[in-house]
Amino acid sequence: MADSLDRATLLYGKRAIETLEQATVAVVGCGGVGGFAIEALARSGVGTLILIDKDVVEPTNLNRQLCALTNTIDQPKTEIFKARIATIRPQTKVIVHTGWYDENLNDWLQQCHPDYILDCIDSMRSKQELIKFALDQKIPMICSMGMARRKDPLQIQICELEQTQNDPMARRLRQWKRKEKIKTKIMTVCSKELPMDMEPDQSLPSSIFVPASAGLAMAAKCIEDLTNE
Numbered sequence: 242m243a244d245s246l247d248r249a250t251l252l253y254g255k256r257a258i259e260t261l262e263q264a265t266v267a268v269v270g271c272g273g274v275g276g277f278a279i280e281a282l283a284r285s286g287v288g289t290l291i292l293i294d295k296d297v298v299e300p301t302n303l304n305r306q307l308c309a310l311t312n313t314i315d316q317p318k319t320e321i322f323k324a325r326i327a328t329i330r331p332q333t334k335v336i337v338h339t340g341w342y343d344e345n346l347n348d349w350l351q352q353c354h355p356d357y358i359l360d361c362i363d364s365m366r367s368k369q370e371l372i373k374f375a376l377d378q379k380i381p382m383i384c385s386m387g388m389a390r391r392k393d394p395l396q397i398q399i400c401e402l403e404q405t406q407n408d409p410m411a412r413r414l415r416q417w418k419r420k421e422k423i424k425t426k427i428m429t430v431c432s433k434e435l436p437m438d439m440e441p442d443q444s445l446p447s448s449i450f451v452p453a454s455a456g457l458a459m460a461a462k463c464i465e466d467l468t469n470e
Contacts, residue, residue, distance in 0.1 A: 245330060246286045257468035258286055262332075264467050265354055267291035269342050269371055270361030271318040273447065274385045274430075276307040277456030278359050278463075283326045285464055289334040290326065291353050292319045295341050305449040342367045347374050357463050358382035361456070365410070369417055376425055381466055383428045383459050386411045389445040390436035394454035399462050402427040407435045430455045430462070 244250075250258045266287050268275050271294035282290060297317050302309035308321040319337035326333050336353055338346065342362060347370075358375050360382055362368045368384065375382040383399070387410040402418065405411035408431050418427065432451060439446065 245284075249285060253464075253468060260468050261286045261464065262288040264356045265289040265291065266357045266359065266463060266467075267293065267350065267353065267355040268359045268361060269293045269367075270363065270385075271308065271322055272296065272302070272361065272363075273305045273449070273452030274388055274456040274459070275359065275361030276318070276322070277453045278361060278460040279322050279326070279456075280307055280329075281457055281460035282463065283329050283333050285460070286330070287333065287464075287467075289336065291336045291338075291350070291355055292322055293338045293340075293342050293346070293350075294318045295339065301444070305447055305452055342371055344370050344374070350374065351378060355380055357467060359459050359463060360384040361459070365413060365417075368414070372423075372427060373421075376423065383430060383462055384414075385455055385459060386414075386429050386431035387436065388432065388452040388455050389447040390439060391432050391434045391451045392437075392448065393432075393434050394450045396432050396434040397430065397451065397454045397458055398433060399428065399430050399458055402429050405429055405431045406433055408432065409436070428462070430458050 246258055264287050266282055268279050271292055297315050298309045298313045308318045313321050317339045319339045323335045323337050326335050358380055360368055360371050386408045402415055411431055
């Protein structure tokens, strides 16, 4: 009988798929970037997914987020993805925390034993706390930089934090990294595209193309690292 991972096995090999089935990946932030990463990881056969996000679906999410449907408005994003993954690959174990990520969650996250972390957080403070946790625990991770205010998915790239360009979030993170005297490389997914100008009180402009591409790129890098012997 055919299995949902038959085509992936042909591409990556049986041993790699077995490795993924034993792997645990944490995705922190289940919005425009994180949602597509979650989907890709589940469909690639990652055995356990840890999903952390405080938000519920809002009408403004409908243009770009996988979890956003007219019948999921006001529902927690973590719970929506847990139910969605159960219809894609029921074998996948999904652990959720619906709430903020901060240092108070570190003990819980450590007990979940993630092999890899995808940082898809918008909050700078939470992002910094997650990076410190991953570095302290020596858990490989990749961090998403700013994806709003951009239109061109072809300018997405994966690079070390010090090599990013045209990204205000990355600039702030580099300043923090130097202040904290962190020498370890921090891998990111970022866009080379200049962000569009906006009014101070304007909502962040965003469409599906750039966040979705970033999420898929993060998942691909995660799969590559987990299966790289």
